[in-house]
Amino acid sequence: EADIYQTPRYLVIGTGKKITLECSQTMGHDKMYWYQQDPGMELHLIHYSYGVNSTEKGDLSSESTVSRIRTEHFPLTLESARPSHTSQYLCASSEWTGPGGELFFGEGSRLTVL
């Protein structure tokens, strides 16, 4: 079992609200990721981090922001949510120099913006 946790699992909010999706891992992994998953299944990388104080934008442009103040914590924030932000958000982590490079995923946060 992977030790990576996301909260909340489900969130329904109104337009204009600020939200933060939490992601924590207890494996000591340096690299962490946020993926946005559309209903068509495809995984889109929106943010990643190499370690503390490192954040990078992914392949898909996103209005969300991330921070990495502690190794184990990688929260994602939307300052003003819109219906177009409705999606499933998946957090993942991996060892920076692991031989396999396996990604461990959280269970996801399903966001609905009304």
Added chain:
Amino acid sequence: GENVEQHPSTLSVQEGDSAVIKCTYSDSASNYFPWYKQELGKGPQLIIDIRSNVGEKKDQRIAVTLNKTAKHFSLHITETQPEDSAVYFCAAKNNDMRFGAGTRLTVKP
């Protein structure tokens, strides 16, 4: 950068039949090829992986094959069961992991 293509996008089989999902990749430097299974309401989980120095790997009912020359790899599931129904993702990694678009597998009892 790496580009991974996955086919088919949906696959329906009868219980007990085999299922095959195919992927191609573009970056010849990619050296790690995992397969993930995502069940409804959960995050993807690694089910099997293969490295570029190996041509085939098997774990019970699932097997992966890798053709480095052609830059394609496949997932084979034999004796499918209803609990195999899920979305399956292939991926290829050089420095960064790149995922295919996913295959929704349905196993009919």
